[in-house]
Amino acid sequence: xxxxxxxxxxxxxxxxxxxxxxxxxxxxxxxxxxxxxxxxxxxxxxxxxxxxxxxxxxxxxxxxxxxxxxxxxxxxxxxxxxxxxxxxxxxxxxxxxxxxxxxxxxxxxxxxxxxxxxxxxxxxxxxxxxxxxxxxxxxxxxxxxxxxxxxxxxxxxxxxxxxxxxxxxxxxxxxxxxxxxxxxxxxxxxxxxxxxxxxxxxxxxxxxxxxxxxxxxxxxxxxxxxxxxxxxxxxxxxxxxxxxxxxxxxxxxxxxxxxxxxxxxxxxxxxxxxxxxxxxxxxxxxxxxxxxxxxxxxxxxxxxxxxx
Amino acid sequence: xxxxxxxxxxxxxxxxxxxxxxxxxxxxxxxxxxxxxxxxxxxxxxxxxxxxxxxxxxxxxxxxxxxxxxxxxxxxxxxxxxxxxxxxxxxxxxxxxxxxxxxxxxxxxxxxxxxxxxxxxxxxxxxxxxxxxxxxxxxxxxxxxxxxxxxxxxxxxxxxxxxxxxxxxxxxxxxxxxxxxxxxxxxxxxxxxxxxxxxxxxxxxxxxxxxxxxxxxxxxxxxxxxxxxxxxxxxxxxxxxxxxxxxxxxxxxxxxxxxxxxxxxxxxxxxxxxxxxxxxxxxxxxxxxxxxxxxxxxxxxxxxxxxxxxxxxxxxxxxxxxxxxxxxxxxxxxxxxxxxxxxxxxxxxxxxxxxxxxxxxxx
Numbered sequence: 111x112x113x114x115x116x117x118x119x120x121x122x123x124x125x126x127x128x129x130x131x132x133x134x135x136x137x138x139x140x141x142x143x144x145x146x147x148x149x150x151x152x153x154x155x156x157x158x159x160x161x162x163x164x165x166x167x168x169x170x171x172x173x174x175x176x177x178x179x180x181x182x183x184x185x186x187x188x189x190x191x192x193x194x195x196x197x198x199x200x201x202x203x204x205x206x207x208x209x210x211x212x213x214x215x216x217x218x219x220x221x222x223x224x225x226x227x228x229x230x231x232x233x234x235x236x237x238x239x240x241x242x243x244x245x246x247x248x249x250x251x252x253x254x255x256x257x258x259x260x261x262x263x264x265x266x267x268x269x270x271x272x273x274x275x276x277x278x279x280x281x282x283x284x285x286x287x288x289x290x291x292x293x294x295x296x297x298x299x300x301x302x303x304x305x306x307x308x309x310x311x312x313x314x315x316x317x318x319x320x321x322x323x324x325x326x327x328x329x330x331x332x333x334x335x336x337x338x339x340x341x342x343x344x345x346x347x348x349x350x351x352x353x354x355x356x357x358x359x360x361x362x363x364x365x366x367x368x369x370x371x372x373x374x375x376x377x378x379x380x381x382x383x384x385x386x387x388x389x390x391x392x393x394x395x396x397x398x399x400x401x402x403x404x405x406x407x408x409x410x411x412x413x414x415x416x417x418x
Numbered sequence: 419x420x421x422x423x424x425x426x427x428x429x430x431x432x433x434x435x436x437x438x439x440x441x442x443x444x445x446x447x448x449x450x451x452x453x454x455x456x457x458x459x460x461x462x463x464x465x466x467x468x469x470x471x472x473x474x475x476x477x478x479x480x481x482x483x484x485x486x487x488x489x490x491x492x493x494x495x496x497x498x499x500x501x502x503x504x505x506x507x508x509x510x511x512x513x514x515x516x517x518x519x520x521x522x523x524x525x526x527x528x529x530x531x532x533x534x535x536x537x538x539x540x541x542x543x544x545x546x547x548x549x550x551x552x553x554x555x556x557x558x559x560x561x562x563x564x565x566x567x568x569x570x571x572x573x574x575x576x577x578x579x580x581x582x583x584x585x586x587x588x589x590x591x592x593x594x595x596x597x598x599x600x601x602x603x604x605x606x607x608x609x610x611x612x613x614x615x616x617x618x619x620x621x622x623x624x625x626x627x628x629x630x631x632x633x634x635x636x637x638x639x640x641x642x643x644x645x646x647x648x649x650x651x652x653x654x655x656x657x658x659x660x661x662x663x664x665x666x667x668x669x670x671x672x673x674x675x676x677x678x679x680x681x682x683x684x685x686x687x688x689x690x691x692x693x694x695x696x697x698x699x700x701x702x703x704x705x706x707x708x709x710x711x712x713x714x715x716x717x718x719x720x721x722x723x724x725x726x727x728x729x730x731x732x733x734x735x736x737x738x739x740x741x742x743x744x745x746x747x748x749x750x751x752x753x754x755x756x757x758x759x760x761x762x763x764x765x766x767x768x769x770x771x772x773x774x775x776x777x778x779x780x781x
Contacts, residue, residue, distance in 0.1 A: 179779045180775075180779075182779040182780075183779050244649075244653050244655060245654055245655050246653050247653070262654070264653075264655055267655065345600075345643070349639075349640055349643065350641065350642040350643055351641075351778075353778035353779050357778075361775070363500070364494065364496035364497055364500055365496050365602070366767070366768070366771045367496075367500075
């Protein structure tokens with residue numbers, strides 16, 4: 111596909127494509143590359159009370175990150191983000207699977223339902239969750255009305271509330287890539303597996319899951335990384351009882367005014383991102399290789415490989 | 419053919435439209451920046467806490483002077499400070515920092531001295547709130563609103579008469595139902611007061627001892643968030659904890675089981691003041707605005723809307739009776755005994771911050 115576009119660009123009226131590419135590159139350099147490069151640079155500078163930072167190079171900021179406090183913060187954040195990712199996957203996979211298997215004319219509607227929450231700021235949706243979860247809130251009143259509980263119950267300020275908040279906010283980011291990869295799945299492979307005597311479960315584990323692995327990993331990345339730094343959900347729903355990576359970074363920049371340490375801490379996230387992208391590209395490449403080589407030469411398989 | 423049409427005819431137009439939009443934006447931004455301050459335009463850029471100036475007062479000001487008010491908000495002193503520091507004190511005509519931030523900003527040269535001859539209503543302010551350590555002679559700041567961070571308790575769970583000290587937060591019946599602020603100085607401040615020290619202590623041993631108490635208290639804490647305190651108390655998510663007096667007033671209106679207590683070791687006081695940043699482009703208008711808000715009838719609008727204490731001694735007659743008589747809004751000298759205003763702590767700030775991180779990260 112890309113090659114085809116490039117061919118077209120080279121010959122004939124390529125001017126506007128070049129401008130378009132130049133504009134978007136400029137945009138990315140100005141607003142993505144430059145700030146990140148600056149941040150990385152600041153991580154090696156020294157803190158200053160007068161001007162936030164002075165350009166004296168040091169590794170001290172990274173050494174300070176090995177402080178047990180920061181390691182605890184990192185561990186807590188990673189644990190929270192991990193659990194949220196697993197919950198999103200457990201809910202998102204069946205959802206995406208069903209969505210990819212309903213009649214094609216119904217799919218746009220289901221996709222629409224997944225996308226609707228993006229029309230409202232996630233901060234406001236988190237406030238709405240408070241109204242639902244709090245004592246004398248929606249759930250509490252409902253339970254009392256049904257006679258299940260005698261007094262008001264609260265789900266607020268607990269890990270449970272945090273996971274509800276994180277799952278609710280991040281779920282679409284899991285569903286969308288999963289849906290994309292499940293939809294592409296060639297059903298004939300499942301038929302073949304069944305013909306060869308595999309149970310539905312076996313076919314799912316050995317055919318569906320490996321073939322949709324790129325979607326699983328893409329979804330997990332899209333959920334895990336934002337969840338790692340999403341500080342306002344644990345703050346609002348969890349009662350801010352533990353400090354997370356996002357809070358730590360925010361604190362260094364605003365309260366402690368230690369920009370180099372904040373920059374070093376946030377570069378940890380950038381490194382995590384790069385590692386995950388590497389894993390992703392490796393897994394998806396292996397996926398293609400498996401399909402093209404190992405499993406043989408069915409026409410269906412080749413058409414999959416040919417997409418790339 | 420469709421693709422052709424898009425590529426050759428529509429796409430260039432699309433790009434042109436983007437370019438025009440960008441230039442138009444730049445065009446709007448430039449004249450505003452380049453305008454000289456000689457003849458001051460009728461605009462006032464206020465940078466203030468959210469929900470901190472009554473709309474009624476702003477409208478009245480515009481009506482009276484023809485000056486248009488542009489109100490931008492911040493959520494913390496730190497955020498306001500960082501922004502002004504990066505902008506080198508330009509872009510805003512009025513800011514409303516708290517005490518120790520006035521001190522810091524004055525020190526950094528981010529504020530300009532006020533022209534007191536233009537503040538005709540200055541004499542109406544409470545002298546005990548003027549000439550404080552953070553700004554001697556109020557050269558840079560005029561108090562706008564002040565208040566106390568004290569204790570609130572739900573009568574259904576404990577008799578408010580038995581709650582008098584910060585130590586009462588530790589009582590076993592409150593376990594898991596305590597709310598604290600998420601601000602390091604608020605929280606350590608009361609822990610220091612509890613030990614009988616200054617809440618602005620720079621003594622590392624004293625600060626450590628305060629944190630020992632907080633580490634012990636932490637398992638009893640349900641929430642760290644003073645801005646959510648009002649709601650958490652009303653819905654009885656928490657039964658005791660830290661709250662600002664104005665929020666306490668509103669919470670009690672909603673839930674009469676609640677009661678506010680000025681702890682005997684002293685409350686944590688704050689004062690927020692008007693100040694004019696160094697690079698303000700409309701300082702005439704800023705002075706006019708400050709003087710306008712110092713008028714008792716306008717200061718009364720602030721009390722009515724936000725229920726915080728006013729530094730203005732002549733406001734009372736303009737208020738409804740229940741506000742006039744409220745000890746939450748007009749605390750007595752006895753209520754404020756031992757209370758203290760939050761001040762800068764210099765180098766010790768790093769100690770506070772480090773211990774705070776470990777308190778939060780700990781289990």
